[in-house]
Amino acid sequence: MNSPSIAPDMPDAAARRAALFHESPRDIAERIALGLVWAMVPKRIGRLPNMARVWLRDTFLGSGSLPDPRMAGPGGIAGIARGLSVETLLSAYKRTLYPWGHVGPFKWLSTDERCVLFFNELHIAKRLRRQMRQNEYRVTFDADFEGVVSACAERRPGRFHLTWLRPKLMRAYADLYDAGHAHSFEVWNKDGALAGGGYGVAVNGVFFTESQFSRESNTSKMGFTLFNWHLAKWGFALNDGKDPTPTINEMNFRMIPRS
Incomplete structure (x- = not known):
């Protein structure tokens, strides 16, 4: 795999963001319908009373401050995210809160346990090592950043399209990127096409991975592996992946209590 590089800012970023961070009326209707179905699945329906309590508290009492993550109920829902400014998001991440939500206002989430990687425990599968040595991809x-965030929210073949990464949240992460607090990794194939990538937020020596995507086999894994190696080199303490997934479990992320 070729050495990573950091490319200069792309021109016309504002216009490109406006085009990429977009949701059609059909997409909105589909997301709402699927989001409601998702919430009614038996293993999640028990979260609805807590969601109603949080919503009512916010509606009638209101609060200009972030919720206490220790008060989060089922599903990790701690409060309603009314503001997504750079300052608010940085304060939230410092308190282990992060924004999420398919339908309605975004919520502040903070689960009791987090799936994290301590960099000295990073595991690279043999098959992935072999693929990386073939130098078929370039990592930057x-x-x-805009292309990666948009791709993380795109449709996946053979799957229902339900994403929490809505245009408002995309723009909020782009603002964090502009302020130097959000970062992406990109994996490019030999034709120069974006084949995989991911992004997240850097706060106080911790990187919070938000989302990844692959358009070709194992591309996000390759980029994520190299990115984690560099995070360690740059002095980060750990990578917080939030919830376990097959990809990060394979790399030796493990669950620890919320600090």
Whole structure:
């Protein structure tokens, strides 16, 4: 795999963001319908009373401050995210809160346990090592943040399209990127096409991975592996992946109590 590089800012970023961070009326209707179905699945329906309590408290009492993550109920829902400014998001991440939500206002989430990687425990599968040595892809950092965020929210073949990464949240992460607090990694194939990537937020020596995508086999794994190696080199303490997934479990992320 070729060495990573950091590309300069792309021109016309504002216009490109406006085009990429977009949701059609059909997409909105589909997301709402699928989001309601998702919430009614038996293993999640028990979260609805807590969601109603949080919503009512916010509606009638209101609060200009962030919720206490220790008060989060089922599903980790701690409060309603009314503001997504750079300052608010940085304060939230410092308190282990992060924004999320398919339908309605965004919520502040903070689960009791987090799936994290201590970099000295990073595991690279043999098959992935072999693929990386073939040098078929090039990895960059912060070369196409907008393209990565948009791709993380795109449709996946053979799956229902339900994403929490809505245009408002995309723009909020782009603001964090502009302020130097959000970063991306990109994986490019030999044709120069974006084949995989991911992004997240850097706060106080911790990187919070938000989302990844792959358009070709194992591309996000390759980029994520190299990115984690560099995070360690840059002095980060750990990578917080929030919830376990097959990809991060394979890399030796493990559950620890919320600090």
